Amino acid sequence: MRPELIRATDLLQKKDAAAVNEALELLQNTVYAFSMKVCGHAEDAEDTAQEVFVRSLPHLAKITEPKALAVWLYKVARNRCWRMRRKGSDAPAQMLSLSELTPVESELSQLLKDPNPSAETLLTRAEQNQCLQDAVLKLPPPYRMVLVLHDVEDLDTEQIAQVLGVGQGTVRVRLHRARLHLRKLLAAADRKAADVAGLGNKAAPEAGSGRRRRTVGVRAQPEACLEIFANLSEYMDGRVAEPRCEQIREHIEGCRPCVAFLGDLRRAIDRCRSLETPCAPETDRTLRLLLTEEYLRMVDQRGDAVRSSPA
Numbered sequence: 001m002r003p004e005l006i007r008a009t010d011l012l013q014k015k016d017a018a019a020v021n022e023a024l025e026l027l028q029n030t031v032y033a034f035s036m037k038v039c040g041h042a043e044d045a046e047d048t049a050q051e052v053f054v055r056s057l058p059h060l061a062k063i064t065e066p067k068a069l070a071v072w073l074y075k076v077a078r079n080r081c082w083r084m085r086r087k088g089s090d091a092p093a094q095m096l097s098l099s100e101l102t103p104v105e106s107e108l109s110q111l112l113k114d115p116n117p118s119a120e121t122l123l124t125r126a127e128q129n130q131c132l133q134d135a136v137l138k139l140p141p142p143y144r145m146v147l148v149l150h151d152v153e154d155l156d157t158e159q160i161a162q163v164l165g166v167g168q169g170t171v172r173v174r175l176h177r178a179r180l181h182l183r184k185l186l187a188a189a190d191r192k193a194a195d196v197a198g199l200g201n202k203a204a205p206e207a208g209s210g211r212r213r214r215t216v217g218v219r220a221q222p223e224a225c226l227e228i229f230a231n232l233s234e235y236m237d238g239r240v241a242e243p244r245c246e247q248i249r250e251h252i253e254g255c256r257p258c259v260a261f262l263g264d265l266r267r268a269i270d271r272c273r274s275l276e277t278p279c280a281p282e283t284d285r286t287l288r289l290l291l292t293e294e295y296l297r298m299v300d301q302r303g304d305a306v307r308s309s310p311a
Contacts, residue, residue, distance in 0.1 A: 001067065001154050001155060001159075002030060002070075002154060004026045004029070004030050005026075005027070005030065005066050005069055005070050005073070006066045007023075007026060008023040008026040008027050008069070009023075009064070009065065009069050012060060012061075012295075015296060017293075017296065020296060021288060024292060025288065027053065027060075027073065029279045029280050030073070031045075031048060031049045031052050031077045032045045032279065032280035033045075033277040034074065034077055034081075035048040035049065035080075036277040036278070037136060037148045037275060038081050038145055040133065045280070046280065049280055050287075051080055054291070056072065056076055057294060057295055057298070058298060059072055061295060061298040061302060067159060070153075070155060070159060071159050071162045074155065074159075074163045075163045078145060078163060078164070095140065096140060096177045098177065098180075098230055101177060101180035101181055101184065102180075102226060102229050102230075103229070108260065111261060111264055112256055112260050128271075129275065131186075131193075132186070132271055132275050133275065134189075135182055135185040135186055135189060136272070139178055139181055139182065139185075143174050143178035145164065146164070146174040147174075147178035147182065147272065149163060149164075150171075151175075151272045151273050152272060152273060152275050157171050157172060157175075172239070175233055176230075176232065179233055179265060179272075180229075182268050182272060183265050183268040186271065224255075225257060225258055228251055228252065228255075228258050231248065232261075235248050236265075236269075
C-alpha cells in the first residue's frame with residue numbers, strides 16, 4: 001500500500017484543519033496519479049480526483065484504517081475512470097489467453113543470447129516512463145486495472161478483489177496474464193529502440209532457409225516449461241506451497257530458457273513498479289478549504305452523536 005494512504009489516514013484522525021487539508025491533498029494526488037495510469041488523460045484524471053473527493057467526504061469521516069481507506073478510494077476512482085473512459089484506445093477489448101502470451105522458441109532463443117542494450121540504457125528516464133505508460137495503456141482494461149492496483153499501487157490480492165468485485169483467483173489469473181503481456185510489449189519497444197539506435201540484431205534465418213539450426217536446450221522439457229510459464233507469478237509472489245515450490249525452483253535452476261524468461265519477466269515487473277505519473281496540478285484552494293471545513297463539521301457531528309447516545 002502506498003505510504004501516502006497511511007499518512008493520510010493518520011492526518012485525518014487529528015481533527016486539525018491543516019492536517020486534514022494535507023491529507024486531502026495526498027489523497028487527491030493518489031487518485032489523480034492512479035487515474036492517469038489507467039486512463040492516460042490529464043483532464044479526466046483531474047475531474048476524477050475532484051468528483052471522488054466530493055463523493056467520498058462523508059465516508060472519509062468514518063474510516064480509521066488505511067486498508068479500508070485504500071479499498072474505498074480505489075473502488076470509487078475505478079468506477080469513475082471506467083465511466084469516463086474515452087473511445088479510440090489502443091487497448092484491445094478481448095480477454096488474453098495464456099497460449100498467446102507464452103514465448104515461442106525463437107523468442108526464448110533470443111533471450112539466451114547476450115542481450116543488446118535495452119531501452120533503459122538507450123532512452124532518457126522521461127522516455128522510459130512514457131514508453132512504460134504507453135505499454136500499460138495497451139493492456140485490455142480488466143488486466144490493466146489489476147496490474148496497476150497490484151504492481152504500481154501496491155494493493156494485495158484481497159484488496160483488489162474487493163475493489164473490483166471479483167474473486168481472488170480471478171485477480172491472480174488477470175495479474176499473471178497482464179504481466180506476461182506487458183513483458184511482450186516492453187520487449188517489442190526495447191527492440192524498436194535498439195533498431196532506431198542501430199544496435200538491433202540482424203534477423204535470424206527463417207525456418208527452412210539454409211541448414212536448419214536448433215538452439216540447444218530451448219525445447220528441453222517443453223511441457224514442463226509451459227507449466228512453469230503458467231505459474232510464474234504465483235511462484236514469484238510466494239503463493240506456491242511446498243513441495244511444489246521446490247519442484248518449480250529445481251526446474252528453473254536446471255533450465256536455461258526458464259531462467260532467461262523469468263529474468264525478463266522480473267525486469268518488466270520491476271519497471272512497472274517504477275511507473276511515475278505527475279502529481280495533480282495545484283487545486284482550487286477555496287474548494288479544498290471548503291472540503292476541509294465540511295470534513296471537520298461531519299467529524300464533530302459524529303462525535304456529538306456518540307456522546308449523546310444512551311449508555
